[in-house]
Amino acid sequence: MTSNAITAPKGFLAAGVHCGIKESGKLDLGLIVCPKGATAAAVFTTNKIVSAAVDVSKKHVKSRKIYAVVVNSGNANACTGKKGINDAITMCAGTASLLTQARDTRLLRFARNDKADGRRPTHYAPRNVLVASTGIIGHQLPMEKIKAGIAKAAAKLSDSAQAGLDFTKAIMTTDTRPKQAVRRFTIADCQLKIENRKSKIENRIITIAGTTKGAGMIAPNMATTLCFITTDAAITKPLLAKALKYAIGNSLNKLTVDGHQSTNDTAIILASGLAGNRPIVSQCPPYKKFAGALADLCDDLARQMALDAEGATRMFKVVVKGASTKADAAKAARAIANFPLVKCAVHGGDPNWGRIICAAGSAGVKLNVNKLSCKLDAITVFRNGAAAKFDRESAGKVVLQTEHTMTVDLGAGSASDFCYGCDLSAGYVRINAEYHT
């Protein structure tokens, strides 16, 4: 089976270890390293209270090259004041220092055959490392454990699929399963400079791989959760950022589990440039292919997150069309996906269109009551402002699927948007009432 780990694209090493933050003994510290340096882009939470890691990574991501990402789970390092900021910087510095020490080891030279080997730096600086944290808010990080953990992870770095999976496991909190996805595609007609000889046309395979953690505190239109994406495409920083923003905006940002974003949401993409393609520098067809594949990968991750949301047993997509503006469509879709009674009805397998219509009506968007319609997959349950006749048993089966689509036509225009949601179960309450500070 082809690897779907973040180590799948060329140029990336990863590791996941247990350093002692999680009392369960599960993996809680992960490392991604790109020895040759990666072009990086990121999106962050728009919560006004941000974790120290977000604060630090926002600055570091401006660096020309990123060589590593260090992540811990089990502790959010949020609301931890100046000490929290210093700790986040120390995590970057510790990682950079270990990489500098190890620069001549086999691992960090793993891509030695690549002609670009000369690009490997002699010194890794803290600002070339990104950091992310997830877990409980308001507790200081156990820095001795983390420093030892970084060393342990650095020693375990590998480009194997298992190493990528270990990283994924190390970022999990209440997730019940790791979430990974990969996309491979060919950029056709790409001009390659082969040493100093004349350019020639050749196809190159590009790989993009991603992983996310996240099961609660997830809401769209803000940011995401923790999400790490690697690719071997060569692409400029502005275009990488543009493609990431587009992809996250149409995937993770469309997902709502409980209507709230966390203080730590971060999505990072690293591009090693080792696929050999001529760097993507404009919105040419290769860019569109790259952006499309990235969006598709993020959509895959968003669905995996919805299905593994805290207590979730199934997910759904809310499509709102006939809106007077796209913002209205997004607002209505989100209101429906967040409405606890809709989420409970999905949990109970009930085609309860009344709750969907009620949520649309209270979303504060323009709608034409006499044209309002609603479908559950292909079954029309409400048409032009009144209940439609439909087979209740078939509609119940639609709702009981692992995933179904509720389509609401507001009858007020031609704009549309969508949102992903999941059911609300007693399991969600159990997880979140029992999880103690």
Place this chain on the structure above:
Amino acid sequence: MTSNAITAPKGFLAAGVHCGIKESGKLDLGLIVCPKGATAAAVFTTNKIVSAAVDVSKKHVKSRKIYAVVVNSGNANACTGKKGINDAITMCAGTASLLTQARDTRLLRFARNDKADGRRPTHYAPRNVLVASTGIIGHQLPMEKIKAGIAKAAAKLSDSAQAGLDFTKAIMTTDTRPKQAVRRFTIADCQLKIENRKSKIENRIITIAGTTKGAGMIAPNMATTLCFITTDAAITKPLLAKALKYAIGNSLNKLTVDGHQSTNDTAIILASGLAGNRPIVSQCPPYKKFAGALADLCDDLARQMALDAEGATRMFKVVVKGASTKADAAKAARAIANFPLVKCAVHGGDPNWGRIICAAGSAGVKLNVNKLSCKLDAITVFRNGAAAKFDRESAGKVVLQTEHTMTVDLGAGSASDFCYGCDLSAGYVRINAEYHT
């Protein structure tokens, strides 16, 4: 014990019967009658999809006098098209017709000793009757059952406390207990015209009584649920409307159970004017006393609703201060009260301030991270942007109370507002996943 039923103020009769909408055999049709006619005011849902009853009552409440309110539970008569509207009008017409037929019976003459007896009309028109419905959306009302139910209720009309309680029971849906409240106060220095003799100063006792139903689909800043208030105060329609708007705005509209208002929310106040006070025609001290008592009564009802919310085991008040605007304070308070993770933490008795701070941060309001503070009752758990040292056991006990207050200081100004919320339990999910269309 003094009655706290809606029949407590002078001039009101009530009844509650089972007409056959609820399969359980529980009461499902209620009637309030004010034979002499009441000055009325109402607030309605701001959901753009409104029930037929809301549509009809919005018009009828403009009438100079209201003689009756007819209410059914078990069926919302929402999303029922033109037939629904006709059915709501038929409910008013049926009630008016029965009152006209019964106008010379003992009951409708019950206040005969009152000198204002001559005001009793010879004919009751449909527009002098208000209607409200609550229950499932999208089903047509069983009109034959309802017509028979109105006749049955009319025959049972009484000014007893039991009749008021029957009415309250008839409007319940998933409520586990009836919600009633009463306030009595004296209007001092009120000039009374006694027949045609000279005016003299005398005190008059005013009674206000109210009842609500409601356990889910409740959100503030929109409208309420079903709420019926009676008073014997004499007061003009504009001042009655003003006092109701103020009272609901600071009580029921501050309550959020699941962040959504229903299609049927309605709060109605009827003033019989039989207390004998000189009519309140301006914002004089008597008006202020009346408005204050009404607000206090509505606050009482809101708390009863919070504690009886679907699956709720306890309630909480969120006070947000230090906001740059009152709107920001209200928005933040509501975001905190609606955040499922906060609700789950309250359910679990966990002083999880991290979730409160996180909700405040994602509310989209102005805040000063370095001045942000949070208290649970009197215990400071977060001060100036960092975790405070506090006794975890004491804080846990605060959260486990039937009601506690979370105070968040945004550190961004001097405006404040509040919101009521309740915990989220597996019971909520059970009720709403099992309730089938």
